[in-house]
Amino acid sequence: xxxxxxxxxxxxxxxxxxxxxxxxxxxxxxxxxxxxxxxxxxxxxxxxxxxxxxxxxxxxxxxxxxxxxxxxxxxxxxxxxxxxxxxxxxxxxxxxxxxxxxxxxxxxxxxxxxxxxxxxxxxxxxxxxxxxxxxxxxxxxxxxxxxxxxxxxxxxxxxxxxxxxxxxxxxxxxxxxxxxxxxxxxxxxxxxxxxxxxxxxxxxxxxxxxxxxxxxxxxxxxxxxxxxxxxxxxxx
Numbered sequence: 001x002x003x004x005x006x007x008x009x010x011x012x013x014x015x016x017x018x019x020x021x022x023x024x025x026x027x028x029x030x031x032x033x034x035x036x037x038x039x040x041x042x043x044x045x046x047x048x049x050x051x052x053x054x055x056x057x058x059x060x061x062x063x064x065x066x067x068x069x070x071x072x073x074x075x076x077x078x079x080x081x082x083x084x085x086x087x088x089x090x091x092x093x094x095x096x097x098x099x100x101x102x103x104x105x106x107x108x109x110x111x112x113x114x115x116x117x118x119x120x121x122x123x124x125x126x127x128x129x130x131x132x133x134x135x136x137x138x139x140x141x142x143x144x145x146x147x148x149x150x151x152x153x154x155x156x157x158x159x160x161x162x163x164x165x166x167x168x169x170x171x172x173x174x175x176x177x178x179x180x181x182x183x184x185x186x187x188x189x190x191x192x193x194x195x196x197x198x199x200x201x202x203x204x205x206x207x208x209x210x211x212x213x214x215x216x217x218x219x220x221x222x223x224x225x226x227x228x229x230x231x232x233x234x235x236x
Contacts, residue, residue, distance in 0.1 A: 007144050016143040023136050027155060030128065031057040037121050045115035048105050048185035049168045052098035053122070053161060056188060059090045060158075084199045091196030098189040102182035112181035114173045122169060125162035129155055157195075161188055 007013065038054030041047070105112060136152035168184025171177045 088200035105182035122166035
């Protein structure tokens, strides 16, 4: 059975595009604040998980900048591969650093301390990110934007990482299980490797980052992944 994608009228589409831009701006702004707080608190508490969480936020902002560079050209499709490579390398660098730091912590070098700012940040992200993801997904589906829907899934991923971080920090604070922090960091590193591999292969062509969604640009014509098909089916 064929699913028809009925787009809203032009006036409604303009409202939805403005809403997506606002959601994108809010998401990027929060990611910047999240990165500064997490990295600072992580350095003070020698927390590999907090530093990894903060660096993941940096990568999200950096990938948005790469996509902005891609779409600054008239023929943006020619820059797509380079932009994806930049994103992938950023994720791999994050994974390498966090893994090295986590292994050092597990070996007894620089055990993580209690971090109240880290616990508050993880709890806030666990509350805020699902709402941002839901708003992005709902708006993207109504607009028929695959990139906006895909980006909402990236925002939701941050929720899962927040939960992992919160558990690791809480176990360390409550029971003195210092090993929980680097284990949480290794989970974050594994997610970063997965994201990097998908970007390197080009599987993320449908998951264009925030600025692509804000521009209202459609995914590249060569994108034929299942994620694209899923996004189109989900659209109302």
